[in-house]
Amino acid sequence: MNDETPVLRISRFAIFICLLVIMAYPIFWSIMSSVKTNAELVANPFSIPREPQIDNIVELWVEGDFIRYFRNTLIISLVTVIGVVTMSTMAGYVFSQRATGAYKFLFLLFLFGLMVPREVVIVPVFRIIASLGLRNTLGGVILVYMAGTSFGIVLMRTYFLSVPTELREAALIDGCSEFGVFFRIYVPLAAPAMVTVSIFAFFFSWNDLLWPLILIQQPEWFTLVQGVLRYQDEFTIDWSKRSAGLVFSILPPLIFYLIFNRGIQSGLTAGAIKM
Amino acid sequence: MKQAQMSQSAGLFRLPRLLRTVRPKISAKDVVHGLMVLPALVFYIPLFVVPILLGLAVSFGDWSGVAGALDMEWIGAENYVELAGDRKFWSSLGITLRYAAMVVPSQLLIGLLLAATINSGKGMLSAGVKVAILTPIAMSAVAIGILATFLFSPQIGIPALISNEPVDLFAEPNGALLGVSIAHVWGGIGFTTFIFLAGLQAIPEELYEAAKIDGAGLMARFRRVTIPLLRETTIVNLILIFIGAFRSFGLIYTMTRGGPYRATEVLSFFMYKQAFVSFRMSYGSAIAVILFLIIATITLFKIRLTRAGTTRYY
Numbered sequence: 407m408n409d410e411t412p413v414l415r416i417s418r419f420a421i422f423i424c425l426l427v428i429m430a431y432p433i434f435w436s437i438m439s440s441v442k443t444n445a446e447l448v449a450n451p452f453s454i455p456r457e458p459q460i461d462n463i464v465e466l467w468v469e470g471d472f473i474r475y476f477r478n479t480l481i482i483s484l485v486t487v488i489g490v491v492t493m494s495t496m497a498g499y500v501f502s503q504r505a506t507g508a509y510k511f512l513f514l515l516f517l518f519g520l521m522v523p524r525e526v527v528i529v530p531v532f533r534i535i536a537s538l539g540l541r542n543t544l545g546g547v548i549l550v551y552m553a554g555t556s557f558g559i560v561l562m563r564t565y566f567l568s569v570p571t572e573l574r575e576a577a578l579i580d581g582c583s584e585f586g587v588f589f590r591i592y593v594p595l596a597a598p599a600m601v602t603v604s605i606f607a608f609f610f611s612w613n614d615l616l617w618p619l620i621l622i623q624q625p626e627w628f629t630l631v632q633g634v635l636r637y638q639d640e641f642t643i644d645w646s647k648r649s650a651g652l653v654f655s656i657l658p659p660l661i662f663y664l665i666f667n668r669g670i671q672s673g674l675t676a677g678a679i680k681m
Numbered sequence: 682m683k684q685a686q687m688s689q690s691a692g693l694f695r696l697p698r699l700l701r702t703v704r705p706k707i708s709a710k711d712v713v714h715g716l717m718v719l720p721a722l723v724f725y726i727p728l729f730v731v732p733i734l735l736g737l738a739v740s741f742g743d744w745s746g747v748a749g750a751l752d753m754e755w756i757g758a759e760n761y762v763e764l765a766g767d768r769k770f771w772s773s774l775g776i777t778l779r780y781a782a783m784v785v786p787s788q789l790l791i792g793l794l795l796a797a798t799i800n801s802g803k804g805m806l807s808a809g810v811k812v813a814i815l816t817p818i819a820m821s822a823v824a825i826g827i828l829a830t831f832l833f834s835p836q837i838g839i840p841a842l843i844s845n846e847p848v849d850l851f852a853e854p855n856g857a858l859l860g861v862s863i864a865h866v867w868g869g870i871g872f873t874t875f876i877f878l879a880g881l882q883a884i885p886e887e888l889y890e891a892a893k894i895d896g897a898g899l900m901a902r903f904r905r906v907t908i909p910l911l912r913e914t915t916i917v918n919l920i921l922i923f924i925g926a927f928r929s930f931g932l933i934y935t936m937t938r939g940g941p942y943r944a945t946e947v948l949s950f951f952m953y954k955q956a957f958v959s960f961r962m963s964y965g966s967a968i969a970v971i972l973f974l975i976i977a978t979i980t981l982f983k984i985r986l987t988r989a990g991t992t993r994y995y
Contacts, residue, residue, distance in 0.1 A: 414899070421798050422810050428867070429813040432828045439831070451837035493724070496717035504714060512718065519729055521980050523928055525949055525969040529744070529962045530735035531728060553728035555721045584713045613821030615931045620957055631823045635935065638827060645837050648827070656824045663819035667812055674818070674875055 433656070439649035447646045462650040472651065474626065475633030479612060481544050482629065486551040486611040491604045494555045495596065498562025499588050502569075513563070519556035524616070532620050542624045550621070551611050558603040561673060565599035566592060602673030605666050612659050630655045740967040753963075760967035770968070772943070773951040776858070777927060780947055783862040784869075784926040789919055791866070792873030793911075797903065799874065800881045815871035822868070822931025829864035830936055854944030857937050861945055864932055869925055873918055880914030881907070913986075920983040924976055948972055 439447050441458040450456075466472045501513045531550060540546030569592060577587045593600075618629045628636065637651045663670065740760055742753040764770050795814065799807055817825055832838045833850045840847035850856040884907065892902045930949040933939060939946035939954070946954075948968065956965025 418798050418802055419806070421795075422802070422806050425795070425810050426813050429816055429871075432832060432867075433816065436828060436831070439837070447837055452842055493721040497721040500714045500717050509714075509718075512722070515730065516721075516725065519725070521977065522729075522733060523924075523969075523973055523976055525928070525952055526736045526966075526973045527729060527732035529739055529956055529966045529969070530732035532957075533735075533744075533962075534728065534732065549724065550728060552724040555725060559721065584710045585717075588713075588717070609819055613819075613824070615821065615823050615934065616953075619934075631821050634827065635823055638830075638935075645831065649831070652824060652827050656820050659819040660816070663816065664812070667815075670818070671811070671815065671875065674815075674872065 433660070436649050437653050439646055440653045442646050444644050444646040447649075462647050463654070465647070466650050466654065471625070472633060472654070475628050475630045476654075478544055478627055479630040482547055482551070483608055483611040485548050487604050487607045489548075489552050490555055490558055490607040491600055493552070494558025494562050494603050495593065495600055496588075497555065498559045499566050499592055501559065501563045502566035513559075516556045516559045520560070528616065528620060535621055540621075542622055542627050544627060546621050547617050547629075550617050551607075551614075554607075554610065557606065561603055562596065562599055565596055569595055598669055599673070601666060602669045605662060605670055606673065608662060609659050736966050736969060739963050740970045742963050744963040744966075756963075760964050763964070764967055764971070769943070769946075769951065773946050773948050776945065777947040780858060780862060780865075780929065780945075781923055781926040783859065784865050785919065785922050787862075788866045788869055788873050788922050789915070792870055792877050792918065793915070795870070795874045796877030796881055797907065800878060811875075814874055817868040817871060820868070822929075823935045825864055825868045826861075826932045826935030829860065829867070829932075833860050851937060852941060854941060857941060857945050861929070861932050861936050864936065865926065865929060868932075869922065873922060876918050876921070877911070877914060880911050884910045916983060916986050920979055923979060927976065928972070 435452070438455055439451070440462055441460060442455045443457075443459060443461070446456065497516075501509060501516075504510075505513070535541060535546040535549065538546070540549065573591050573595075574587050577591050582590065613631060614629075615631050615635075618632050622628060622632065625636070634648075634651050634655045637648050641647050739753065741755060741757060743756050743759075744753045799810055802810075830851075833840065835841055835847035835849045838847075840850070848856075850860045888906050888910070889902055892906050897905060928949050929947055930953065933945055933947055933950045934953075937945040939950050949972065952965050952968040952972065955961045955968060
């Protein structure tokens with residue numbers, strides 16, 4: 407397409423700049439707001455902080471509540487990511503090797519899970535978790551997240567299907583066991599896909615509102631998302647303190663997003679189109 | 682040995698010849714495969730598959746929040762009959778549709794234009810834009826909602842910047858719905874754009890070359906090549922955006938809690954309130970089933986439309 411006019415090129419440039427501002431500025435703005443005093447924020451919400459201070463942030467981390475929310479969320483996310491990626495990789499591998507009978511049925515069952523909105527299951531799952539005595543525990547939330555392997559399984563299966571079968575045959579001839587083939591050949595090859603699955607499991611478990619909202623009512627076991635929401639209700643006029651809470655709740659996934667951007671971009675479209 | 686035992690038992694229940702020859706033998710590989718699928722099933726079946734069936738069952742009963750796990754009273758379709766006569770339900774459905782009517786066309790059109798723009802550009806800026814528009818995927822609906830609340834607030838937000846008597850968007854029913862819609866599009870536009878980008882990259886370059894030789898200009902090529910070939914991608918996107926808008930919960934919970942005067946009480950929020958605030962769990966489940974039916978219908982529609990359109994242009 408080399409018949410681009412200068413007008414076209416300039417308007418594209420303008421669109422790009424507008425986009426960068428619209429997408430990145432709100433996040434930048436919230437970081438700026440968190441290092442202003444509340445008085446300065448209310449007086450000059452859009453200026454660069456005149457005297458940057460970190461009192462809000464220090465207060466946030468010293469007070470105790472925020473650290474607890476952060477720890478709860480970290481535990482939930484860590485266990486969920488490890489569990490989901492392990493289960494999805496194993497099951498995805500098997501479904502890539504077998505596509506008949508019970509395995510076909512089970513794979514379709516997982517695929518079906520992508521279509522069912524979770525609203526349908528929240529009442530029964532709430533009752534199951536409650537009857538296990540796991541309300542107001544991190545374990546209850548983790549259990550629910552462990553059931554969310556559909557996306558990972560579909561993604562891993564697709565990835566494993568692209569591995570040439572010659573590799574597998576060569577390993578079998580060399581006397582490798584079935585699990586050995588999986589563990590020594592397929593898993594190392596699938597590392598990029600596993601990273602993608604881990605990142606999405608991390609984003610989901612870190613950011614989810616619905617399950618913690620339903621399963622956890624004691625502030626002691628609140629997740630970050632719940633904690634940040636609580637700040638919105640409690641510090642209505644302290645905008646800068648609310649900004650600080652917000653910034654530190656979004657920072658960990660944002661950092662991961664920037665590091666693993668490539669894998670996220672490819673995993674996103676792969677998952678969506680396969681759906 | 683094992684073989685001998687098996688053929689002995691086969692003597693008792695003599696199977697037709699064909700079945701006998703394909704009788705499965707359980708090998709070490711089968712055991713390994715079974716064990717590898719097992720962990721995922723252990724969580725998925727009791728915490729997702731069974732609850733789907735339970736959810737359906739519960740919607741035909743009376744299950745309040747305090748009763749024990751299993752003592753449910755069957756009341757047939759009573760929940761659905763009540764739902765049909767519930768004005769709050771219908772207004773909630775109407776709000777959800779209005780919300781979708783604001784989100785879907787804007788997100789679809791902006792996404793298409795952005796994808797076309799990004800696809801035509803190369804270099805650092807284009808790559809940077811791709812990173813920037815997808816950022817919200819790392820953020821919770823709550824975080825996006827809070828950011829939007831701040832930026833739309835009359836105290837420290839954009840209204841304070843542009844006017845001395847700033848308006849509070851969230852004090853007015855229509856304004857509140859608009860505010861949440863804008864936040865929704867901001868959060869979802871990256872995803873939409875990326876799906877369009879994948880669709881654009883799948884269009885063979887030769888088609889553009891051929892069109893160019895035939896004298897088609899940039900706009901003509903966009904209308905005659907890009908748009909028709911993006912048909913399937915557009916349908917996929919349309920439906921994904923619609924479902925996303927239809928199920929919006931986190932943003933509503935964060936930004937408006939359904940207010941002012943229930944003006945933003947979309948279906949999923951209405952369902953949550955019935956089930957977990959009023960503790961009418963069966964009634965809530967009936968709403969969820971309706972929600973599921975709507976989404977399932979649209980999804981089936983999508984599968985039919987996209988299957989019909991495959992390979993048509995090649």
